[in-house]
Amino acid sequence: MAAVPGDVPVAVRTRGLTKYYGAQAVVNELDLDIARGTCVGLLGPNGAGKTTTIRMLTGNLPITAGRAEVLGLDVSTRGSTVRARLGIVPQTDNLDPDFTVEENLRIYASYFGHTLQFDDARMAQLLDFVALDGKRAHKVDALSGGMRRRLSIARALVNDPDLILLDEPTTGLDPQIRHMIWARVRDLLRQGRTILLTTHYIEEAERLCDEVIIMDQGRIVTAGAPRKLVAEYINADVLEVGLPLVDMQELAREIDDVRFEHIGTTTYCYSRQADRIAERLKARGIFSWLLRPANLEDVFFVTTGRDLRD
Amino acid sequence: MATGLIASLPRPTLRALTIWRRNLLVWRKLMISSLLINLGEPLLYLLGLGYGMGRFIGDMAGMPYLTFLASGMIATSAMNSATYEGLYSVFARMTHQRTYEAILATPMEVDDIVLGEICWAATKGTLSSAAIMLVGVALGALNASHLLWSLPVTWYVGACFAGLALTCTAFAPSYDFFNYFITLLLTPMMLLCGVFFPVDALPSAIQPVIGWLPLTHAVALIRPLATGEWPAAPLQHVLALGVVGVAGYWSAVVLTRRRLLR
Numbered sequence: 383m384a385a386v387p388g389d390v391p392v393a394v395r396t397r398g399l400t401k402y403y404g405a406q407a408v409v410n411e412l413d414l415d416i417a418r419g420t421c422v423g424l425l426g427p428n429g430a431g432k433t434t435t436i437r438m439l440t441g442n443l444p445i446t447a448g449r450a451e452v453l454g455l456d457v458s459t460r461g462s463t464v465r466a467r468l469g470i471v472p473q474t475d476n477l478d479p480d481f482t483v484e485e486n487l488r489i490y491a492s493y494f495g496h497t498l499q500f501d502d503a504r505m506a507q508l509l510d511f512v513a514l515d516g517k518r519a520h521k522v523d524a525l526s527g528g529m530r531r532r533l534s535i536a537r538a539l540v541n542d543p544d545l546i547l548l549d550e551p552t553t554g555l556d557p558q559i560r561h562m563i564w565a566r567v568r569d570l571l572r573q574g575r576t577i578l579l580t581t582h583y584i585e586e587a588e589r590l591c592d593e594v595i596i597m598d599q600g601r602i603v604t605a606g607a608p609r610k611l612v613a614e615y616i617n618a619d620v621l622e623v624g625l626p627l628v629d630m631q632e633l634a635r636e637i638d639d640v641r642f643e644h645i646g647t648t649t650y651c652y653s654r655q656a657d658r659i660a661e662r663l664k665a666r667g668i669f670s671w672l673l674r675p676a677n678l679e680d681v682f683f684v685t686t687g688r689d690l691r692d
Numbered sequence: 693m694a695t696g697l698i699a700s701l702p703r704p705t706l707r708a709l710t711i712w713r714r715n716l717l718v719w720r721k722l723m724i725s726s727l728l729i730n731l732g733e734p735l736l737y738l739l740g741l742g743y744g745m746g747r748f749i750g751d752m753a754g755m756p757y758l759t760f761l762a763s764g765m766i767a768t769s770a771m772n773s774a775t776y777e778g779l780y781s782v783f784a785r786m787t788h789q790r791t792y793e794a795i796l797a798t799p800m801e802v803d804d805i806v807l808g809e810i811c812w813a814a815t816k817g818t819l820s821s822a823a824i825m826l827v828g829v830a831l832g833a834l835n836a837s838h839l840l841w842s843l844p845v846t847w848y849v850g851a852c853f854a855g856l857a858l859t860c861t862a863f864a865p866s867y868d869f870f871n872y873f874i875t876l877l878l879t880p881m882m883l884l885c886g887v888f889f890p891v892d893a894l895p896s897a898i899q900p901v902i903g904w905l906p907l908t909h910a911v912a913l914i915r916p917l918a919t920g921e922w923p924a925a926p927l928q929h930v931l932a933l934g935v936v937g938v939a940g941y942w943s944a945v946v947l948t949r950r951r952l953l954r
């Protein structure tokens with residue numbers, strides 16, 4: 383990835399950041415530079431090392447090698463001070479089941495010490511931000527998954543953080559809530575905060591992130607602005623057809639910039655002249671295909687492969 | 693560097709009080725039922741064992757059996773309450789409730805959590821000891837003149853056992869593991885450390901061993917205070933409990949770091 387120029391203040395800088403579990407390098411020589419005020423997405427299949435990376439940035443996971451600076455401080459020695467300026471939304475909810483919505487925020491604020499001003503006005507503001515005003519007195523157990531996620535987000539904001547770490551913020555949520563959370567992330571960016579998020583949803587990264595970093599097996603595979611990556615790796619439109627590969631190769635004869643991929647029963651044709659192939663399909667009375675611009679998901683597959691991960 | 697983070701000396705800070713306060717706020721919600729259990733159980737013990745058996749036993753170590761038992765139970769109660777809190781409740785917060793994971797996303801450190809939990813477990817110990825004192829005084833079994841002095845002692849005893857309990861919890865793969873701690877440590881102490889009968893009734897070969905156990909020292913401090921006297925050689929008992937307490941705190945901090953920071 384392009385290093386942030388020296389005069390732009392960085393929120394996160396890592397050099398050779400490495401984590402071993404046993405003999406396995408789960409995060410391997412990671413160099414990250416995240417400029418303040420930007421939204422960066424960590425993408426990668428399950429087990430790529432996204433959560434491990436985030437945990438090291440919080441100072442809660444001993445680093446095997448390399449170093450990580452967050453908001454200008456070394457996380458291995460200044461973890462507590464760094465966390466005072468961080469908002470963390472974990473991959474798995476860890477709200478306090480013994481408390482109500484309101485109490486969850488209040489107790490969490492108390493962990494930041496007396497210097498943190500957390501009054502009724504701030505409470506109202508946060509509950510309004512995540513649309514949970516009506517649920518103040520509800521126990522966490524009585525909330526839906528989407529409400530819990532929103533409460534986790536509000537909780538991460540009690541200390542008015544400079545850097546927000548969102549680990550798969552919308553996994554398993556319905557489209558309404560996902561869109562609402564996206565809108566909130568944009569609000570937070572507009573307020574000048576820095577956001578690092580991990581996600582499986584390419585669409586999410588495409589919509590929110592100034593820059594994405596695609597990770598696989600602990601390493602950065604590629605990084606850059608979503609649109610730039612698509613142009614760089616695919617530079618074509620995509621035609622998806624439910625026909626055998628040989629038929630498509632036959633059909634696309636003498637169109638020279640086509641690349642084919644066949645997965646399951648679908649053939650993917652990547653080409654700047656994909657519309658010409660589509661015309662030929664139409665001429666033969668075949669209408670069940672999809673012609674679309676290339677997107678980040680295509681980059682994702684090209685760079686990390688299509689093997690299943692667990 | 694990584695080992696340094698895990699193995700370095702415990703760093704106690706006042707942030708631990710925030711953890712203590714969190715637990716107090718949870719406890720307050722269940723206060724009524726918790727207090728009823730705290731009062732009901734000793735009442736049953738003292739009535740059943742103290743009155744019932746006391747009738748056949750008569751005096752023990754120069755006092756009515758009910759008095760002997762009630763004063764000993766103040767100590768076991770602090771031990772049991774603090775230990776159970778340090779085992780079961782802490783385990784829940786460490787694993788499926790993910791409470792500590794959430795707390796560690798803030799400026800709090802593992803050291804704060806451990807110290808806060810020890811202080812809270814000790815407080816639970818004092819609460820249940822206080823319940824026995826109330827029942828004991830109401831039944832006329834205890835002498836109230838020095839009794840208030842035993843309150844800080846029960847807290848101290850609770851903190852000592854809480855350190856050991858948290859050490860065990862930091863190891864525990866599941867709740868079943870606690871059976872070892874209870875069967876091998878807690879139950880033998882309760883039966884042998886002078887709660888139900890004086891230690892000198894035991895075979896002289898094992899008496900020195902019993903003399904080393906922390907509950908023996910707890911009883912030696914609390915029984916006199918609950919019966920209107922001052923303990924003999926208090927410093928020796930305070931020191932013995934202190935050594936166990938510091939060792940337990942230290943190992944709990946290091947092992948809990950090892951468990952949570954990975």
Ligand SMILES: Nc1ncnc2c1ncn2[C@@H]1O[C@H](COP(=O)(O)OP(=O)(O)O)[C@@H](O)[C@H]1O
Nearest residue numbers: 403408426427428429430431432433434435954
């Ligand atoms: N505490 C741990 N002990 C051993 N292996 C771990 C631990 N945490 C994560 N791993 C392994 O590290 C790899 C990366 O995990 P993670 O960072 O959670 O991936 P992601 O968030 O990208 O899905 C996985 O193979 C996972 O099994």
Ligand SMILES: [Mg+2]
Nearest residue numbers: 432433434473
């Ligand atoms: Mg993850």
